[in-house]
Amino acid sequence: MSKIRSIAAAALGIACMAAAGSASADVKLGALFPLSGELALLGEESSRGVELAVQEKNEKGGLKNEQIRLLRGDAVDNNQAIGEARRLISVEGVKAIFGTYSSARSVAASQVSELAGIPYFELVAVSDDITNRGFKYVFRSNPSSSDFGGAAVHSIVDLIAPTLNVDPKSLNVAIIHEDSVFGSSVSGAQVAAAKELGLNIVENLPYAASTVDMSSIIMRLQQAKADVVLQTSYEKDTILFLKQSDEIGFKPKAVVGAGGGYILQPVADAVGHDTMEGAMVVAEAHFDINPAAAPGLEDFMTAYKAKYGTGPRSSHSLTSYVGTKAILDAMEQAASFDADAIRAAVYALDIPNGQTAVGWGVKFNVKGQNERAQMLVLQWQNGKLVTVYPEAAAMGKFALPN
Amino acid sequence: MEVFWQLMINGLMLGGLFAIVSIGLTIIFGTVHVVNFAHGEFLMIAMYIVYLATTSLGVHPYLVAPPLIVAFYVVGLLVQRFVIQPLLEARDPNVQIFATVGLSIMLMNLALLLFGANIRATPGEGTRALIHMGGFRVLSGQLVIFGLTILVVYLLQLFLAKTHLGRGIRATSQNRAAAQLMGVDVLRIYRITFGIGLACVGLAGALIAPMYPVAPTTGTYFVLIAFVVVVLGGMGSLKGAFVGALIIGIIETLSSYYIAPSLKEVASFLLFLLVLIFRPTGLFGSGQAME
Numbered sequence: 005m006s007k008i009r010s011i012a013a014a015a016l017g018i019a020c021m022a023a024a025g026s027a028s029a030d031v032k033l034g035a036l037f038p039l040s041g042e043l044a045l046l047g048e049e050s051s052r053g054v055e056l057a058v059q060e061k062n063e064k065g066g067l068k069n070e071q072i073r074l075l076r077g078d079a080v081d082n083n084q085a086i087g088e089a090r091r092l093i094s095v096e097g098v099k100a101i102f103g104t105y106s107s108a109r110s111v112a113a114s115q116v117s118e119l120a121g122i123p124y125f126e127l128v129a130v131s132d133d134i135t136n137r138g139f140k141y142v143f144r145s146n147p148s149s150s151d152f153g154g155a156a157v158h159s160i161v162d163l164i165a166p167t168l169n170v171d172p173k174s175l176n177v178a179i180i181h182e183d184s185v186f187g188s189s190v191s192g193a194q195v196a197a198a199k200e201l202g203l204n205i206v207e208n209l210p211y212a213a214s215t216v217d218m219s220s221i222i223m224r225l226q227q228a229k230a231d232v233v234l235q236t237s238y239e240k241d242t243i244l245f246l247k248q249s250d251e252i253g254f255k256p257k258a259v260v261g262a263g264g265g266y267i268l269q270p271v272a273d274a275v276g277h278d279t280m281e282g283a284m285v286v287a288e289a290h291f292d293i294n295p296a297a298a299p300g301l302e303d304f305m306t307a308y309k310a311k312y313g314t315g316p317r318s319s320h321s322l323t324s325y326v327g328t329k330a331i332l333d334a335m336e337q338a339a340s341f342d343a344d345a346i347r348a349a350v351y352a353l354d355i356p357n358g359q360t361a362v363g364w365g366v367k368f369n370v371k372g373q374n375e376r377a378q379m380l381v382l383q384w385q386n387g388k389l390v391t392v393y394p395e396a397a398a399m400g401k402f403a404l405p406n
Numbered sequence: 407m408e409v410f411w412q413l414m415i416n417g418l419m420l421g422g423l424f425a426i427v428s429i430g431l432t433i434i435f436g437t438v439h440v441v442n443f444a445h446g447e448f449l450m451i452a453m454y455i456v457y458l459a460t461t462s463l464g465v466h467p468y469l470v471a472p473p474l475i476v477a478f479y480v481v482g483l484l485v486q487r488f489v490i491q492p493l494l495e496a497r498d499p500n501v502q503i504f505a506t507v508g509l510s511i512m513l514m515n516l517a518l519l520l521f522g523a524n525i526r527a528t529p530g531e532g533t534r535a536l537i538h539m540g541g542f543r544v545l546s547g548q549l550v551i552f553g554l555t556i557l558v559v560y561l562l563q564l565f566l567a568k569t570h571l572g573r574g575i576r577a578t579s580q581n582r583a584a585a586q587l588m589g590v591d592v593l594r595i596y597r598i599t600f601g602i603g604l605a606c607v608g609l610a611g612a613l614i615a616p617m618y619p620v621a622p623t624t625g626t627y628f629v630l631i632a633f634v635v636v637v638l639g640g641m642g643s644l645k646g647a648f649v650g651a652l653i654i655g656i657i658e659t660l661s662s663y664y665i666a667p668s669l670k671e672v673a674s675f676l677l678f679l680l681v682l683i684f685r686p687t688g689l690f691g692s693g694q695a696m697e
Contacts, residue, residue, distance in 0.1 A: 210666075219659070
């Protein structure tokens with residue numbers, strides 16, 4: 005009996021060693037994105053960036069000479085984001101999780117990983133809350149929503165005032181925004197940034213995105229003598245505002261949109277290219293930027309096309325690709341795949357601006373936010389979106405129409 | 407003061423727009439006693455048709471109006487005959503409401519399937535030209551909408567008052583059973599009324615398309631206002647819908663300038679509540695339409 009037991013024990017030991025052996029042959033990483041449900045399209049687009057970065061790393065020999073096995077989790081809603089994070093960590097034993105595209109799901113899932121002591125890398129979602137909770141193992145490589153709001157305000161100081169040759173404090177700034185979470189959070193960041201810079205806010209008007217008439221808002225801006233209008237909007241309200249302003253004869257010196265409707269070609273076509281001319285928009289990534297400021301962008305495009313058969317459907321894949329690539333490079337330098345070793349290596353990352361495929365550099369601050377993640381300023385010129393800021397990434401010269 | 411009068415003009419023009427959208431709804435509601443929740447979606451489909459006709463055939467948006475009115479009249483007959491009529495005798499009148507809600511969801515998703523989610527703008531073709539009138543400004547398209555709305559209300563009133571068919575419609579809306587006893591073919595009246603209601607939507611679509619971009623959800627923006635206008639003016643009353651629409655247009659414009667753009671609905675719905683409390687039949691409602 006004891007003989008059988010010892011044989012069994014030995015067999016078990018060998019099995020365990022074999023299992024341990026195969027585990028050390030490849031390192032497991034989790035990719036948690038909404039792959040079904042209403043966020044599926046852009047969730048999947050974001051996950052493609054991770055897949056491409058991992059594939060590239062594996063082709064170059066893998067992470068510390070181990071092949072990376074990417075395990076996907078489907079964060080279809082907040083509850084499932086939590087469940088899938090648990091599964092990836094406790095059943096699959098991943099060393100780190102990459103995600104998530106949706107802010108709410110990122111906040112939910114990273115609570116699980118933080119408790120388990122597994123690093124969580126957010127690559128796409130913008131909510132400030134993700135990195136504001138004092139978590140030890142949560143990092144974000146992309147710009148946050150306060151960067152988003154701040155960028156529009158900084159463009160007044162860095163671009164608009166110098167071009168007009170005036171003191172930025174002498175410009176009347178008006179902020180208008182649709183009144184859901186998107187508009188309120190971005191405009192809140194705009195107000196905070198404008199106050200910090202001592203700019204003169206003359207109006208701050210929320211409105212419902214379902215409005216069918218914006219003439220009263222425009223007349224208020226006219227009365228307030230607004231020089232610069234910052235709008236956070238969806239498609240229809242962008243079109244209404246720009247068209248009605250043109251008809252009413254309200255011509256601010258500059259209009260700056262925050263992503264949303266301003267970045268879309270169909271909106272520019274609907275507004276009319278003459279009216280759209282000169283409108284500015286802040287965005288976290290754009291494919292049409294100076295290749296010298298975004299080394300690797302062309303390789304990314306080629307690799308994307310080879311793997312998926314089409315060009316990227318949005319820039320989310322580019323931002324997640326750049327974030328993943330930087331983190332994998334850090335993990336390569338880490339002493340081990342232990343959470344604290346990864347954390348130390350990620351903090352040691354120091355990629356200057358202009359050295360990644362998206363343009364911005366990587367350097368994490370105390371909160372785990374990439375402080376070099378900066379927004380681009382684009383401008384509509386002759387019916388096309390042209391990158392005008394930062395200068396290194398610019399494809400065209402910033403100009404204000406008269 | 408100049409700003410105030412410009413706002414009043416803007417408000418009147420916006421009211422004209424709300425009125426043209428609401429006429430069809432109030433006619434159907436007053437006579438067939440069906441709340442047509444698909445009203446906004448029919449408007450959206452009409453706007454898409456105008457967009458397609460102008461961009462692919464190069465015709466002026468207003469030229470699409472006559473065929474659109476005829477086509478929508480026929481669609482109205484068919485909807486009444488094959489969707490609403492089989493449900494008329496249903497024990498619970500809510501069933502008809504569910505049917506129109508279903509129709510609305512179906513049309514919205516049909517548009518999503520056919521045209522995609524992208525927003526489309528019909529070319530203006532001169533309808534967005536600025537007209538200056540003594541220091542104030544309006545768009546030519548807004549004036550056309552305002553003028554045509556008055557004309558349509560007047561003609562429909564005349565039709566209801568003077569013609570045999572019109573009297574049949576009024577009789578049916580006042581008392582269905584009595585009208586039937588007097589030999590009125592009530593089902594036929596219902597079909598024609600639904601047809602007229604949708605024909606008005608077709609006209610509205612042709613007039614609004616060059617002024618506003620269209621997307622599959624566009625109908626929902628207009629339909630809520632249309633319901634408010636119809637109830638405010640008195641259900642089934644054409645004059646009421648017109649006056650109600652102007653009041654809502656002016657209140658929304660003034661309140662979003664003088665109070666705040668995000669509070670304009672508060673102002674218009676407050677008035678709506680007050681009217682309902684002190685005059686439950688609406689401004690011009692006779693009460694007869696509300697069995």
